[in-house]
Amino acid sequence: MNIKRNRKKLRFISHFASVMMLVLFLSAPSFMPVAKAITEESAAGEATPEESGTDEATPEESEAGEATPEESEAGEATPEEPGTDEATPEEPGAGEATPEEPATGEGTPQESDTEEVADEEVADNPTTIDEASEQTLTLDKTEYLRGEPITLSYTGASENGNDWVGVYSITEEVGKDYSNPWDYLKSGDGEVSLSTNRPAGTYVAYFLLNGGYEIVDQQTFDIVDPVAATGVTLDQEDITVTEGKTSTLTATVTPDDATNTEVSWKSSNPDVVSVTANGHTATLNGHEPGEATVTVTTIDGSFTASVDVTVERFLTLPSMIELAQSKHDEAVEGNEDGQYVTGAKADLQSAINDAQEVVSDGNATEEQVNDVKAQLKEAMKTFDELKIHADVNGDEKLSVGDLALVSAAYGQEEGQENWNDHADVNHDDVVDQDDLDIVAQAIMK
Numbered sequence: 001m002n003i004k005r006n007r008k009k010l011r012f013i014s015h016f017a018s019v020m021m022l023v024l025f026l027s028a029p030s031f032m033p034v035a036k037a038i039t040e041e042s043a044a045g046e047a048t049p050e051e052s053g054t055d056e057a058t059p060e061e062s063e064a065g066e067a068t069p070e071e072s073e074a075g076e077a078t079p080e081e082p083g084t085d086e087a088t089p090e091e092p093g094a095g096e097a098t099p100e101e102p103a104t105g106e107g108t109p110q111e112s113d114t115e116e117v118a119d120e121e122v123a124d125n126p127t128t129i130d131e132a133s134e135q136t137l138t139l140d141k142t143e144y145l146r147g148e149p150i151t152l153s154y155t156g157a158s159e160n161g162n163d164w165v166g167v168y169s170i171t172e173e174v175g176k177d178y179s180n181p182w183d184y185l186k187s188g189d190g191e192v193s194l195s196t197n198r199p200a201g202t203y204v205a206y207f208l209l210n211g212g213y214e215i216v217d218q219q220t221f222d223i224v225d226p227v228a229a230t231g232v233t234l235d236q237e238d239i240t241v242t243e244g245k246t247s248t249l250t251a252t253v254t255p256d257d258a259t260n261t262e263v264s265w266k267s268s269n270p271d272v273v274s275v276t277a278n279g280h281t282a283t284l285n286g287h288e289p290g291e292a293t294v295t296v297t298t299i300d301g302s303f304t305a306s307v308d309v310t311v312e313r314f315l316t317l318p319s320m321i322e323l324a325q326s327k328h329d330e331a332v333e334g335n336e337d338g339q340y341v342t343g344a345k346a347d348l349q350s351a352i353n354d355a356q357e358v359v360s361d362g363n364a365t366e367e368q369v370n371d372v373k374a375q376l377k378e379a380m381k382t383f384d385e386l387k388i389h390a391d392v393n394g395d396e397k398l399s400v401g402d403l404a405l406v407s408a409a410y411g412q413e414e415g416q417e418n419w420n421d422h423a424d425v426n427h428d429d430v431v432d433q434d435d436l437d438i439v440a441q442a443i444m445k
Contacts, residue, residue, distance in 0.1 A: 137165065137207040137217040144223050145259065150181075150194045152205055152219070157185040162211040165192060170202040170220070175213035179206075200225045226259035229300040234307050240381075241273065241286035243314040249282045249307060251296040260300040268293040273309045286311035317359055317373050324352045324380050331383070335434070337390035337398075337442040341427050344386040351379030385427070390442035392422045398443050406435050 135156035144150055150167070157163040166179030181194040185207075200223050207217040235250045253261040265277040272290035276283040284294060288311060295306040315323065328349055333342045358364045358372045392402040409423035409431040425435040 135163075135207055135209075135216040137205060137219050139205065139219045139221055142221045144221060145226050146200060146223055147197050150196065150205070150221070151191065152194070153189075153191045154185055154207060155189045157187055157190070158210065159187045160210065161185075161187060162209075164208050164211065165194075165205055166208060167194060167196065167198075167203055167205050169198070170204060174206055174208070174215065196223075198223060227255065227257050229253050229258040229260060229298045229303060230255060231303045232263065232296055232298050232305045234296060234305045236307055238308050238310075239284065240310045240312060241284055242312050243286050243289055245286050245314075247284045247286075247309075249284055249294065249296075251280045251282070251305065253280070253298055253303075258300065260298075262299040264297050264299065266295050266297070267309075268295070272311050284309055289313045315373075317355060317369055317376075320373055320376050321352055321355050321359065324348060324355075324376055327380060327383060328352065331387075335388070335426060335438060337388055337438060337445075339388050340383070341386040341388065344383055348379050348383045351376050388425055388427075388438060389422075390425060390439045392425065392439065394422070398439075400443065403436070403439050403443065406431060406439050410436070 136154065138153045140151040140153070152165060154165065161184060163185045164182060165185060166174070166182035168174060168177060168179055172179075180198065181196045183192050183194060185192060202220065202222050205219050205221065206215050208214060209216060231254045233252050233254070235252070239247050239249065241247045251263050253263065261280070263280060265275045265282045267273050267275050267284075269290065269292035272286070272288055273292040273294065274285045274287065275294055276285065282294070282296070286309075290311055292309050292311075293306050294309055295304055297304045328345055331340045331345055331348075332338075333340045333345055355372045355376045358368055361368075390398055390402060392405045395401075405420065406423045406425065409418075409420040412419055412423070412431045414421075414424070414429040420431070423431045423435060425438045428434070
């Protein structure tokens with residue numbers, strides 16, 4: 001009984017010693033490759049030494065074909081000399097990544113998070129570098145009057161509303177000097193108007209990003225002081241318009257570089273003559289026989305210029321011949337007030353005869369009729385100008401004042417400086433004793 005019990009104890013001790021030896025071998029660093037191999041074999045379904053049956057070998061009694069840690073068989077690498085196709089823990093095999101070096105195509109947590117954050121930033125801020133190249137600034141003109149608003153158009157402003165436009169003088173520095181004026185730009189494309197009273201000079205408008213001083217576009221312009229108008233003139237002094245016809249009148253504002261050259265037009269009698277204005281040019285419309293005064297006025301300074309307009313009754317050629325012949329027949333040539341210069345009637349009669357020939361020609365064209373009417377009209381005008389008028393100053397009465405004007409112009413000839421055409425009473429192109437005599441006799445009567 002005791003013998004049997006001792007044998008059991010001996011067998012138990014032997015098994016315990018074998019297990020302890022196996023544990024020692026497995027825990028040794030030099031046995032790591034073997035442990036790894038055992039683990040792989042276990043995963044493949046092979047039994048480990050601990051799971052062996054009747055044929056189990058102890059470390060001391062290895063079966064044929066199985067190598068101990070100290071006695072490796074040919075073709076199997078030792079832990080110090082790993083085989084070509086087997087990697088040590090410090091050198092992972094191809095395709096197996098360490099925690100510090102992930103396999104190809106797999107990002108580290110740090111890299112993955114960075115890419116996600118970058119994507120979120122792009123989504124939240126659509127203004128990229130490429131889009132920045134599309135940000136532009138345009139002025140409606142390149143010269144502004146002092147105090148005039150500056151209008152700018154822009155494209156590509158960012159959604160955050162922090163892009164802005166600032167105006168600097170040509171000598172000021174962006175980011176160092178203050179801009180005046182300036183304003184933020186609404187997102188996308190738009191227009192902004194800036195008011196300023198900065199002095200005359202050259203300025204630059206800058207398109208600046210995100211509340212800072214990064215310039216993406218700029219435009220140069222000038223601010224100038226206005227030039228005041230000093231007067232206005234008309235291209236004609238007196239105008240005669242036929243009833244139903246028109247005439248053109250042109251105004252010129254001085255100086256040529258005046259800032260505001262706008263004018264207004266007005267007729268003293270619109271029933272006789274109305275005005276159709278087109279800037280500095282006016283069309284005078286003759287409505288009925290009579291007289292009117294047309295006046296132009298500058299908007300800047302209210303300077304004026306005027307012209308007298310006479311509207312004549314419309315006459316056919318026969319009617320004009322009749323009127324001219326009546327003038328001729330009633331006129332008296334001589335050297336007194338109210339008479340006509342010698343030879344004036346002959347000139348008028350010649351024009352009347354030419355007109356009568358056209359009327360008598362049944363084949364006369366409309367152009368011929370119009371031409372002879374114009375000639376006869378001019379002849380009657382010249383005839384009226386050759387009438388002697390002792391009322392030199394035009395006050396509709398005769399006095400020593402008229403005589404004084406003739407005396408002041410005595411000896412003058414036409415073409416000389418300060419020539420007074422009215423003092424040449426008898427229209428012989430010189431102011432002499434004959435003119436004095438005519439005026440003196442008229443006063444005495």
